Amino acid sequence: MKKIALSLEKFSRFSGGAESYAVELAETLQNNGWEVHLIGQSWDGNPPGAVFHQIPRAPNLVPPSLRILHFALSHRDLVRKLDMDVVVGFGNTIEMNVYQSHGGVHFTSSLRKIRAERNPLVRLVKTILTFVSPKSLARAWIESAPFRKSPMPAIIAISDMVRNDMCKRYHLETSQIHLIYNGVNLHRFAGRLGRKQIQDFRSALGFSHEVLFLFMAYDFRKKGVRYLIEAAAKLKDSVGEEKFGVVVVGSTPSPALRRLIRNLRLETTLVFRGPTKEPEHYYEACNVFVLPTFYDACSLVVFEAMACGLPAITTVDNGASGVVTDRVDGSVLDDPRDVETMAVSMKRFLDPGFLREASLAAQNTASQYSIEANHARMLAIFEAIAKRDDASR
Numbered sequence: 001m002k003k004i005a006l007s008l009e010k011f012s013r014f015s016g017g018a019e020s021y022a023v024e025l026a027e028t029l030q031n032n033g034w035e036v037h038l039i040g041q042s043w044d045g046n047p048p049g050a051v052f053h054q055i056p057r058a059p060n061l062v063p064p065s066l067r068i069l070h071f072a073l074s075h076r077d078l079v080r081k082l083d084m085d086v087v088v089g090f091g092n093t094i095e096m097n098v099y100q101s102h103g104g105v106h107f108t109s110s111l112r113k114i115r116a117e118r119n120p121l122v123r124l125v126k127t128i129l130t131f132v133s134p135k136s137l138a139r140a141w142i143e144s145a146p147f148r149k150s151p152m153p154a155i156i157a158i159s160d161m162v163r164n165d166m167c168k169r170y171h172l173e174t175s176q177i178h179l180i181y182n183g184v185n186l187h188r189f190a191g192r193l194g195r196k197q198i199q200d201f202r203s204a205l206g207f208s209h210e211v212l213f214l215f216m217a218y219d220f221r222k223k224g225v226r227y228l229i230e231a232a233a234k235l236k237d238s239v240g241e242e243k244f245g246v247v248v249v250g251s252t253p254s255p256a257l258r259r260l261i262r263n264l265r266l267e268t269t270l271v272f273r274g275p276t277k278e279p280e281h282y283y284e285a286c287n288v289f290v291l292p293t294f295y296d297a298c299s300l301v302v303f304e305a306m307a308c309g310l311p312a313i314t315t316v317d318n319g320a321s322g323v324v325t326d327r328v329d330g331s332v333l334d335d336p337r338d339v340e341t342m343a344v345s346m347k348r349f350l351d352p353g354f355l356r357e358a359s360l361a362a363q364n365t366a367s368q369y370s371i372e373a374n375h376a377r378m379l380a381i382f383e384a385i386a387k388r389d390d391a392s393r
Contacts (some may be wrong), residue, residue: 002386004029004086005037007093009076013046017300018090018102021182026050028375034382037084039075048370053078065134068092072142078354085386087154094145097385100156100180104297104319105165107131112295114319115337116222144170151157154381156180159298159319178381179325183374184303185368191282191308201285206271207245211350214286214310216279216301217293222315224292224315224336231292233264234343242246243350246290248271278286283308287359288349292336293318306330307366311358313345323369335343 006022013023025037027047036050045050055074058067076095079087080295091103103109117123130136145171146153156178157163163177193201202208213232217223225248232246242259246269253261260271276282279301283289289305290313298319302312305322312330314321324330330343333361349355 001033001035002085002382003035003037003083004088004092004382005039005079005082005084006088006094007039008090009041009071009092011038011040011042011046011052012044014044021102022090023047024371025375025378028379029382032379037082039069039078040291041326042045042308060378063134065138068135068138068142072145079111085148086382089146092139092142094142097147097153098155098156099146100158100383101143101162102297104162104170104295106136106143108165108169109295109297110136113222116224125293152176154178154385156378156381158182160322161317161319162297178377180374180377181369182298182303182320183369183371184300184307185369186307186370189280189283189304189307190321193281198285201281205245205247205273205285206268207247210242211244211355212286213246213261213288213289213290213313213346213349214243214249214305215246215290216281216282216305217291218250218275220251220253220257220347222294223296223390224294226260227292227336227342228290229257229260229266229270231265231342232266232270235346236264236266236269236337238347239350239371241269244269244346247273247282247286249273249279251275252256279304280308283310286310287355288313288346289330290314290346291318292333292342294336296320298322303366303369306362309359309363311349311355311362313342321367325365329358329365334345352368 006026008018008022010019011022012019023046029036030047030049036052037053039053041055041057055071058070071090072094075093079095085096087096088098114123135303157166159181160179162176166172166177167174206333215225215228252274262265271341283305289310291299293303293315294317296318302314302320306312312324315333315336321332324332326332334341
């Protein structure tokens with residue numbers, strides 16, 4: 001039986017991003033006859049049957065840079081003792097023969113996220129710290145490990161944007177990096193609510209037949225919710241408040257955001273719903289997904305929303321924009337701070353005919369990125385590496 005180790009600080013089916021992806025991938029590996037080992041600091045017990053190797057956390061009194069290095073070095077020492085055919089690093093690891101970062105290139109992503117800070121002094125300080133802080137330097141050194149190794153591990157980028165960023169940062173050709181976009185669970189996000197259930201859900205949100213724009217994220221600042229609010233005000237000035245609404249899911253608004261909404265008189269146009277464990281209900285009840293993010297390596301919520309028939313408005317700094325065709329199944333913004341352009345993009349979807357066609361196109365796009373297809377391509381890489389290493393022994 002072939003043995004594989006997946007390496008990540010936290011494994012949890014109910015977290016987002018790499019944490020839940022690794023659990024789903026582990027299940028598929030088990031179903032295909034692999035012995036699965038998980039190396040990390042915490043594990044929620046999923047999937048059953050996996051072998052968990054725990055790396056103890058460094059005490060909180062230890063500086064962040066040293067905690068990061070502690071995990072990477074402890075992982076290296078553990079992997080060298082294990083007899084694995086494949087070792088997958090999802091980040092913060094320096095010993096692997098497959099590398100797939102779900103966070104993109106550290107320096108590139110950090111600088112893009114800093115643009116979300118409105119205070120120029122804060123932006124300046126954070127920019128300087130990106131290049132000189134011990135924590136940032138530790139992350140950059142660890143991230144560069146797979147690109148320093150010879151032979152180089154199989155490098156997998158989760159979006160074309162991330163692949164281009166890797167090529168630019170580490171002087172590679174695109175042919176040296178596998179491109180495997182995120183995959184979506186098409187069974188879960190397939191539209192299960194009936195017409196009456198959807199109408200009841202919309203009524204509970206405070207809306208009826210308006211076109212509803214959905215924002216879903218936890219980090220409001222980095223995901224650009226303030227600029228969505230300002231764009232909604234522009235759209236209201238253009239078409240009135242009867243034609244659309246905005247639903248914000250993920251976190252609770254700060255006092256500053258509440259003041260902004262009052263000042264822009266959007267109290268009846270925009271609603272905050274807090275966190276949810278049933279995002280599919282919001283996808284089915286709303287019409288258009290909006291994520292004016294400053295940086296996402298490849299936002300899975302874009303795929304989920306499109307699978308439910310929501311055209312997606314996002315930015316060029318979201319790797320998921322690589323699957324969006326402008327004015328066909330969504331819109332791609334150059335700058336999340338350009339609220340005029342965002343409002344124009346939103347207005348386009350108020351046309352019923354355009355919205356209907358864009359909704360069908362969005363579902364068609366998402367159907368090409370199933371989680372099953374993603375896992376199949378990952379397993380093909382793992383199989384090739386295991387065979388290559390067997391031949392070299």
